[in-house]
Amino acid sequence: MRKDIVIPEVRNVYVAAVYEFNKDFNTYDWNAYIINDGSVGLETVLIVTQGYNEQKMTAPLRHSLKLLPPKSYARIEFLEDSVLQLAxxxxxxxxxxxxxxxxxxxxxxxxxxxxxxxxLPVMGKKGVLAR
Known part of the structure; x- marks a missing residue:
């Protein structure tokens, strides 16, 4: 039965952290983005984020997008400096x-x-790609 289950491979979809200027607060901040470098739109995108190490754990955050068109990207969330010390x-x-x-x-x-x-693909900016 298990051998009959096909798990499709994710291709041309990336998550990246981008360092950019925040006009509202006049600061530079890291923000997480999802990037669709494929030729087909992604539908009903659900993203759950969480950071942790041996001593600390953040609350899970849930995000959704109805559609992420091909060759596009969307901001997921702001990455606060203390969270960057966690995985x-x-x-x-x-x-x-x-x-x-x-x-x-x-x-x-x-x-x-x-x-x-x-x-980074599609964005034309520099950033740190998630593995």
Whole structure:
């Protein structure tokens, strides 16, 4: 029975932390984004985020998007500095047609720094990609 279950591979979908200017507070902040570099839109996108280590754990936050069009991105949440000291996980679930896709992305503790930035697909900005 288990051998008959097909688990589709997530491709061209990324989670990244981007360091950008916040006009409202006149500061530079890290923000998490989901990126769809595919040629098909993602439907009913559900994202659960949580950070933790051996001593601390954040409350899980839930986010949803009705549709993430192809070659686009959407902001997930602001990443406060104290949370960046924790391992941060982003569980992303979405549909393409009738097929459900699921992947857990990780930003390891203390990995969100400008030295780890790479050029991000679609966004045209530098950021830290989650694994």
């Amino acid at each position: 941060n996980f982003f569980s992303v679930t979405y549909f393409i047609g009738d097929t459900l896709y699921d992947k857990r992305f990780e930003l390891p503790a203390n990995s969100v720094i400008e030295d780890n930035s790479v050029m």
